[in-house]
Amino acid sequence: MANNPTQFALLSRILHWLMAAMLLAMLFIGVAMVASLGNYHRLVAIHRPLGIMILILAAIRLVNRMCTTLPPFPPTMSPLERRVASASERLLYTLMFALPLVGWGMLSAGHYPIVMFGPWHLPPILPANPTLYAVLRQTHTLLAYLLFATFLAYLSAVLFHTLIIRDRLLNRMALWSTRSRKSKRSSTT
Amino acid sequence: MNEWNAMNSSEPDQMSETSPAPLRGGDLVLRLAAIGVVIAGIAGLFLYAGGWFNPHALSPATMITAFEQTSGKHPGFRRNHAKGVCVSGYFESNGRGVALSKAVVFLPGRVPIIGRFALAGGQPYQADAAHTVRSMALLFKLPDGEEWRTGINNIPVFPVNTAQGFYDLLLASAPAPATGKPDPAKMSAFMEKHPESAKAMQLIRSQPVSSGFADSTYNSLNAFRFINAQGVMTPVRWAMVPVQPFVPYHAPDSGQADKNYLFDALITSIQSHPLQWHLIITIGQGDPTADATLPWPPDRQQVDVGTLTINQVESEDTSPARDINFDPLILPSGMSGSDDPLLSARSAAYAESFTRRESEHKDPSAVSPAETGK
Ligand code: HEM
Ligand code: HEM
Numbered sequence: 289m290a291n292n293p294t295q296f297a298l299l300s301r302i303l304h305w306l307m308a309a310m311l312l313a314m315l316f317i318g319v320a321m322v323a324s325l326g327n328y329h330r331l332v333a334i335h336r337p338l339g340i341m342i343l344i345l346a347a348i349r350l351v352n353r354m355c356t357t358l359p360p361f362p363p364t365m366s367p368l369e370r371r372v373a374s375a376s377e378r379l380l381y382t383l384m385f386a387l388p389l390v391g392w393g394m395l396s397a398g399h400y401p402i403v404m405f406g407p408w409h410l411p412p413i414l415p416a417n418p419t420l421y422a423v424l425r426q427t428h429t430l431l432a433y434l435l436f437a438t439f440l441a442y443l444s445a446v447l448f449h450t451l452i453i454r455d456r457l458l459n460r461m462a463l464w465s466t467r468s469r470k471s472k473r474s475s476t477t
Numbered sequence: 478m479n480e481w482n483a484m485n486s487s488e489p490d491q492m493s494e495t496s497p498a499p500l501r502g503g504d505l506v507l508r509l510a511a512i513g514v515v516i517a518g519i520a521g522l523f524l525y526a527g528g529w530f531n532p533h534a535l536s537p538a539t540m541i542t543a544f545e546q547t548s549g550k551h552p553g554f555r556r557n558h559a560k561g562v563c564v565s566g567y568f569e570s571n572g573r574g575v576a577l578s579k580a581v582v583f584l585p586g587r588v589p590i591i592g593r594f595a596l597a598g599g600q601p602y603q604a605d606a607a608h609t610v611r612s613m614a615l616l617f618k619l620p621d622g623e624e625w626r627t628g629i630n631n632i633p634v635f636p637v638n639t640a641q642g643f644y645d646l647l648l649a650s651a652p653a654p655a656t657g658k659p660d661p662a663k664m665s666a667f668m669e670k671h672p673e674s675a676k677a678m679q680l681i682r683s684q685p686v687s688s689g690f691a692d693s694t695y696n697s698l699n700a701f702r703f704i705n706a707q708g709v710m711t712p713v714r715w716a717m718v719p720v721q722p723f724v725p726y727h728a729p730d731s732g733q734a735d736k737n738y739l740f741d742a743l744i745t746s747i748q749s750h751p752l753q754w755h756l757i758i759t760i761g762q763g764d765p766t767a768d769a770t771l772p773w774p775p776d777r778q779q780v781d782v783g784t785l786t787i788n789q790v791e792s793e794d795t796s797p798a799r800d801i802n803f804d805p806l807i808l809p810s811g812m813s814g815s816d817d818p819l820l821s822a823r824s825a826a827y828a829e830s831f832t833r834r835e836s837e838h839k840d841p842s843a844v845s846p847a848e849t850g851k
Binding site for chain 2: 315316319320321322323324325326327328329330332398399400401403406407409411416418419421422425426436440443444447448451452454
């Protein structure tokens with residue numbers, strides 16, 4: 289199980305799908321809450337702790353990535369495509385850290401308590417400062433839009449491989465193991 | 478990072494299968510279209526969630542822009558309650574609140590507070606007037622790092638009970654370009670559309686007005702919930718009731734040479750002796766919690782849970798309280814908002830006002846450091 293060379297490690301695959309769902313949810317909650325008077329409070333109360341969960345998971349994920357062997361890219365990907373794919377993965381990792389840190393930092397700079405659940409809250413990571421708050425608040429929006437754009441580009445590429453080239457790129461990340469099917473097939477050929 | 482590249486670009490891969498034959502014409506187009514639909518669909522949902530397709534819907538941004546349209550744009554200042562002065566002191570709890578709420582603020586003892594007195598309205602240089610709504614905003618700094626923030630007004634009920642009502646009132650009270658005064662026709666149209674506001678304003682007008690900030694009672698208006706250690710929930714409203722005796726206002730405002738006469742009187746009295754208020758919690762008994770235009774019956778049980786003492790005053794120009802958002806839903810554990818729709822609307826609108834003013838150049842406050850003697 290641990291050494292299927294064409295698939296990511298199981299923990300990597302679980303983290304991938306869990307965080308994909310959480311990040312997408314955060315993007316939608318984020319844009320919906322700042323446009324809403326009636327649901328603002330309810331949504332922002334979910335947004336803060338969910339964002340911090342993402343920060344924690346991102347740290348686990350980075351360590352996990354450095355400790356496991358990545359499956360090779362399929363041969364259908366050109367060197368250029370591989371470089372673009374690696375660069376976009378690196379950008380996504382950066383954003384997974386930057387967005388929650390900027391969120392936490394902007395609330396610190398805005399002199400807000402960083403409330404998680406009940407009485408549990410986080411300490412400020414930056415001094416209260418109006419200009420710093422304003423810059424980080426802008427940055428939070430910009431990074432969130434950048435994350436969404438990167439996600440769309442990334443999804444387009446994966447769909448292109450899966451539906452057009454049909455090289456089973458998605459299998460690398462499938463939650464189920466794809467080895468058994470493969471070994472069966474190779475034994476029949 | 479280098480390892481990353483090395484691993485990712487590892488040479489010809491021994492995938493057990495090669496990709497199938499290329500797709501032909503119709504099938505290819507169909508699949509490309511499917512990809513396009515998925516991507517456009519997700520992007521569209523995202524924009525829809527963010528309200529892009531409905532830019533005129535009532536949102537925090539349209540609400541705050543309406544304040545700017547009625548009061549003019551005054552960069553750096555709060556979009557409402559723009560004229561103010563900052564204070565500090567402490568709250569001494571007598572322990573009686575513990576029965577109602579497990580919030581740390583109600584344990585017997587003292588917690589530091591900072592706050593701000595202000596006049597309602599979006600004009601930071603307006604002349605003080607006795608009938609302008611007065612406010613007290615407080616931030617209680619609790620020993621466990623939690624905060625309780627509250628913004629309270631010297632009126633018995635709020636003039637509106639929904640965000641839409643507030644927005645309609647703003648537009649109705651906007652000065653007409655020709656006269657520079659609100660259009661009476663618009664105001665009566667508003668009253669007709671919002672009978673709850675007409676009733677509330679009558680009640681507000683019938684309340685005697687005190688001589689200044691120091692002898693005013695400030696009310697939460699919105700209802701909240703207290704939760705005690707046993708998990709029992711109590712609907713409440715609160716008020717800061719002055720220890721300073723009530724003196725009715727009399728001098729007509731037009732006779733006041735000092736445009737800051739209310740603020741200056743407050744500053745003088747804080748500098749001569751600390752000012753005090755009792756924090757009074759009113760317990761609801763099946764009373765409306767989602768309608769700030771309705772008063773609660775006067776015979777409801779009230780609990781005095783402690784005393785607020787204000788002993789320092791400082792201009793906004795130098796006080797950290799200028800850069801604080803007194804969001805009414807920043808509450809310690811043991812308190813939460815009620816079903817009053819104004820609460821979330823306030824939270825959202827204050828955040829938008831806060832972000833705009835913190836992004837702007839700051840002009841000096843009308844109540845200057847020279848006046849506060851600092
Ligand atoms: C983890 C990934 C995160 C994502 C993808 C994300 C995304 C977003 C988005 C899309 C918005 C709306 C921006 C706009 O349209 O202007 C937003 C706003 C906001 N975010 Fe995040 N966020 C994340 C983490 C956090 C964290 C960890 C915190 C705080 C602890 C936070 C606090 C906030 C707040 C307070 C706002 C609204 C501020 C306002 O009302 O002006 N975010 N976020
Ligand atoms: C939907 C209804 C309301 C809207 C849209 C609204 C809007 C605003 C805005 C934009 C500010 C400036 C916030 C900032 O920049 O920090 C403000 C301040 C304030 N509001 Fe409201 N408000 C509403 C209802 C209420 C109610 C029901 C109360 C009840 C007591 C209230 C009390 C205050 C006080 C005391 C302040 C001054 C806070 C300070 O000194 O910083 N508001 N309001």
